[in-house]
Amino acid sequence: MDDEVTIREGLKAKIDWDALGFAICAEAADGEEALRAxxxxxxxxxxxxxxxPVMDGLRLLKECAERFPHVKTVVLSGYDEFSYAQVALRYGAKDYLLKPIIRKELTGLLERIRREFEEQRRDPREGQAPSDWNEQTAHFLREQFLLDLVKGADRPFPEQIREHAARLGLDAYLADDAKVRFLVAEIRHESMYEPGGRRDDLLFLAFYYLVRELCQEWRRDAFVFHDPARRNMLHLIVGADEDERAVEAWADRTLQPAVRRYLKAECVVGIGSAVSGLGNLREGFQSSLYAWSLSPSGLKSGIILADRAMKDDPGFPPQTERKLATQLQNLDARAFEACLNELLGPELSFRSLAVRFLKILFVLETFCRRHELESPEIDRILLGMPDSVWQLQNGIRMKTLLADLAARAIRQVRETQASGGAEIVTAIKRYLHDNYASSDISLGLLAETFHVNPTYLSELFKKHTGETYTEYLMNLRIDKAKTLLKDPLLRVVDVSELTGFSNPNYFSIVFKKQTGMSPLEYRNRELGRDGNRSI
Structure with missing residues (x-):
């Protein structure tokens, strides 16, 4: 199902479907046409x-999951649609293929699906068990996980983060004693500097796969990921057991020559400081961006090391960053502006000013994201780096811009609160739907996450939903439990854990109070089983 005829025709001609045991029975240009087919x-x-058009792929996946659960769905995704692909996997998509479709990957996927059908025919229970992700799907999930961590997405449960990291094979990066280093690699091609020039997606895709291949040859622990909000740029995380000079040598002797040879382009590399521990990953990531932002503009290669670039002025300590964040959370524009005057003084060199400006800008970006505010000016600056920073010329312009951005963001939050807080409640409900499986959710944690008074939050939530947050969360967990209990491969104790109940006995008590029957009785009824049958 694709609205582009060329994509559909190309997919049909890509491989010998009959030889793989498949026949194409229909094609469609939109979701509604696909459902009919x-x-x-x-x-x-x-x-x-x-x-x-008409009905997008996500709605189609949801309809398929509800009405045709036996159908295996595969997503065709462009690189800039990764956030959509993540939702698609939640809706039960079997896998996804990255455009442009590679024949080898398509063939491998179909062979795996065919084997699963054969196993299911031999034993119907086999088809109910989720199959292993292919390497591309696993890589995508790792990318999204790392991106959430380093961009400061709200993940307040360290143990849950570590468990997720272990499932994705990333736990080595998060160990308290593990040292890691982030790198930024930006491709610069002459086409980007022409009037009206923009990123060539095929060129960037080639850059992406080239860097991945070079990293695999360089170090087994090197991992590449991409932030769609930052064009032309890739991020790397690697163990920091080697001296930064070894990383610099790899960038100089391997990465940059390969980009010049194969892509006829230049490459700028920012090498971040070594950090350790879950709480310091974001700072390490930002240090690589600081280093990169100090690169010369134009069609030039360069390698900048954060430790050298910030030797004279490392910016400011984490406690100052927390102070700025608290001032924003308190909606105190005056205190924030006073802090700017202290941090961006006239005695600093432009390089020092640039480092501090970016650190403050990232604090603002996090504040806007947490409150789901549109921040086009911040996006413009980040997308336009390093030129956008150099164009500010001095500390006075930097202070004026940051103070204005903060004042606008604070004003938007105040307007949201004055409108009755509907947006906050919507954000909290979305948060609960994403995190109901954690047993650590509390009113205090929600208040801290959304920067509101606990009593005010409680009253606001009940005003807009008719339920207390506790009642809403409990109903949500029970609804999720009902769905999971229909899967005969899950034990009741598994369902209890997956829905945020730390004690299975308490889960059974709450479930019976809500539904009038025990979890086991509910499962037997839904599956049409004899109530005396054991599981």
């Missing part, structure tokens, strides 16, 4: 794009 032809596998 699924009803008519009852296919085993559906390939769908995400962005389609």
């Amino acid at each position: 699924i009803e008519t032809h009852e296919p085993d596998v559906v390939f769908t794009d995400i962005r389609m």
Whole structure:
């Protein structure tokens, strides 16, 4: 299912479908047409794009999961649609393929799906168990996980983070005694500097795969990820057991020559400071961006090391960053501006000013993201670096811009609160839907996360939902438990844990109070089993 005829025709011609045991029974240009085709032809596998007219791919996936659970769905995704692909996987997509489709990956996926059908025919229970992710899916999930960590997404449960990291094979980076280092690699091509020039997606895709391949040859622990908000740029995380000079040598002798040779482009590399521990990952990531931002503008290669660049002025300590964040949380624009005057004084060199400006800008970016505010000016500066920073010329302009951005963000939050707080409640509900499986959620934690008084939050939530936050969360968990209990492969104790109940006995008590039956009785009823049958 794809709204582009060329994509559909290319997919059909890519491989010998018959030889792999598949026959193409239908094609469609939008989601509604696809649903009709699924009803008519009852296919085993559906390939769908995400962005389609009439009904998009995400709605189609959700409909398939509810109405045709036997159908295996595969997402076709462009690189800039990773956030959509993440939701698609939650809706039960079997896998996803990155455009442009590579014949080897498509063939491998179909062979794996065919084996699963064969196993399911031999033993129907086999088809109910989730299969292992392929390497591309696993890589995508690792990218999203790292991006959430370093961009300061709200993840207040360290143990939950470590468990997730272990499932993705990233736990070595998060160990308290593990030292890691972040790098930024930016591609610069002459086409980007022409009037009206913009990123060439195919060139960037080639850059992405080239850097991944070089990293795999360099070090087994090197991992590449991408932030769609920062064009032309890739991020790397690597163990910091080697001296920074070894990393510099790899960038100088391997990475940059390969980019010049194969892509006819230049490459700027920012090498961050070594950090250790979960709480310092974001600072390490930002140090690589600080280093990169000090690179010369234009079509030039360069390597900048954060430790050298910030030797004279490391910016400011973490406690100052927390102070700025607290001032924003308190909606105190005057205190924030006074702090700017202290941090961006006239005695500093422009390089020192640039480092501090970016650190403050990241604090503002995090504040806007937590309050779900649009921040086009911040995005413009980050996308335009390093030129956008150099154009500010002096500390006075930096202070004026940052104070204005903070004042606008604070004003937006005040307007939201004055409007009755509906947006805050919506954000809290979304947060609960994403984190209901954690047993650590509390009113105090929600108040801290959304920067409001606990009593005010409690009253506001009940005003807009008719329920206390506790009642809402409990109903949400029970609804999720009902869905999970329909899976015969999950034990009741597993369902209890997956829905945020730390004690299975308490889960059974709450479930029976809500539904009038025990979890086991509910499962037997839904699966049409004899109530005396044990599980």
